[in-house]
Amino acid sequence: MPIQGWELSGSDSNSNPRIVVAPFKGEPKEYQASGPFDFESCKRWLDKNELSELDVHSSADKNRHLRNVAQVVDEIKAKDLRKVVIARREVLEIDINPLTVFEQLCDSYPDAVVHAHRSKDSFWMGATPETLLTTDEHAVYTMALAGTRKPDGPEFSLKEVDEQAAVTESIRETLLNLGAGKVGCRGPEAIQAGPVEHLITRIESSKPSTGNPQDWAAALHPTPAVCGMPRGEALGIIDEVEGFNRSLYAGYFGWVSDENSGFYVNLRCMQVGQKRVALYAGGGITAKSDPESEWDETVNKLHTLKAVISSDKTSE
Numbered sequence: 022m023p024i025q026g027w028e029l030s031g032s033d034s035n036s037n038p039r040i041v042v043a044p045f046k047g048e049p050k051e052y053q054a055s056g057p058f059d060f061e062s063c064k065r066w067l068d069k070n071e072l073s074e075l076d077v078h079s080s081a082d083k084n085r086h087l088r089n090v091a092q093v094v095d096e097i098k099a100k101d102l103r104k105v106v107i108a109r110r111e112v113l114e115i116d117i118n119p120l121t122v123f124e125q126l127c128d129s130y131p132d133a134v135v136h137a138h139r140s141k142d143s144f145w146m147g148a149t150p151e152t153l154l155t156t157d158e159h160a161v162y163t164m165a166l167a168g169t170r171k172p173d174g175p176e177f178s179l180k181e182v183d184e185q186a187a188v189t190e191s192i193r194e195t196l197l198n199l200g201a202g203k204v205g206c207r208g209p210e211a212i213q214a215g216p217v218e219h220l221i222t223r224i225e226s227s228k229p230s231t232g233n234p235q236d237w238a239a240a241l242h243p244t245p246a247v248c249g250m251p252r253g254e255a256l257g258i259i260d261e262v263e264g265f266n267r268s269l270y271a272g273y274f275g276w277v278s279d280e281n282s283g284f285y286v287n288l289r290c291m292q293v294g295q296k297r298v299a300l301y302a303g304g305g306i307t308a309k310s311d312p313e314s315e316w317d318e319t320v321n322k323l324h325t326l327k328a329v330i331s332s333d334k335t336s337e
C-alpha cells in the first residue's frame with residue numbers, strides 16, 4: 022500500500038472519503054478530508070513545529086505495574102470477570118525526528134498499518150497490527166487479535182487462548198446484534214507483529230441490516246482486545262488502576278468512502294512531544310495472569326517502537 026496523506030478540516034460536510042479519529046473513551050470525530058497527497062507532499066506535516074511538550078509523568082514503573090496487575094487479578098477473581106486490559110505509558114526523554122521515525126516504521130513493519138496523525142497540539146504515530154473493521158460492497162471484515170508471545174518463547178498457553186477467544190465471542194455477538202445475518206470465523210492461528218506473535222481469528226460477516234460503517238466500528242469499540250469483558254466492569258477497573266488518560270491509545274482511526282471503509286485500532290503507538298515521546302502498551306489480564314510475565318509482555322510490545330526510535334540517527 023503506498024503512503025497517502027490527507028488534510029483534515031471541519032466535520033460538517035460530505036467529502037469522499039471522510040476520516041474518523043476516535044479516542045479510547047469518548048466520541049469519534051469525523052473530518053472532511055482533502056487528498057490523497059503522495060508522501061513527498063505530506064513530509065512537511067511530519068515536524069514538531071509549535072507542538073507542546075508532553076507531560077513527563079509515566080504511568081507505571083515496574084513495581085507499580087506489578088502491583089496493578091496483581092490487584093486486577095484479585096478483582097477479576099472476586100467479581101468473576103473474563104479479562105481486563107491494563108496498559109502503561111512510558112515517557113522517554115528523546116528528541117526524535119518524526120519524519121525519519123515514520124519512514125523507519127514503514128520500512129520495518131510492512132504488514133502493519135503505519136500512520137501519523139498531526140493536529141495543532143498533538144502528534145501520534147504508530148504501526149498497528151489490529152484492524153477494527155473494513156468493509157467493501159459485499160461484506161464486513163474484522164479480527165479478534167489477542168494473546169502475545171515472543172517467537173522464541175513458550176508456546177501460547179490456555180491463558181492466551183482464552184483471552185483471545187473472549188475477543189472472538191464478543192465481536193461475533195456484536196455483529197449479530199447489529200443484524201449481520203451470518204458471521205464466519207477462521208482461526209485462531211499465530212501471526213507475527215514485529216517483535217511479538219499474537220493469536221488471530223479472522224471474522225467476516227454479511228453487512229449488518231442497520232446503520233453504516235461508522236456505527237458498526239463504534240459498536241465494536243472497545244473490543245476486549247483493548248478493554249475487557251464484560252466491558253462496563255473492565256472500563257471501571259481501567260479507570261481505577263491505570264493512572265493516566267489513554268487519549269488516542271487503544272482508540273481507532275480510519276476512513277470511510279461511498280464505496281468502502283477501513284478502521285484500525287491505535288496500538289503500538291506513541292505520542293510525540295518536543296523533546297519527549299510517550300509510548301503506550303497494554304496486555305490482557307485474566308485470573309491466570311502472572312504479573313512478571315505481563316510486565317515482560319508490555320516491554321516486548323514497546324520494543325516495536327523502541328527499535329525504530331533507537332535507529333533514528335538524528336536522536337543520538
Ligand SMILES: C=C(O[C@H]1C=CC=C(C(=O)O)[C@@H]1O)C(=O)O
Pocket residue numbers: 106108151166167168169219245246247288289301302303304305322
Ligand atoms: C493492548 C495491546 O495489544 C492487544 C492486541 C494484541 C494482543 C494483546 C494481548 O496479548 O493482550 C492485546 O489484546 C497493546 O499492544 O497495547
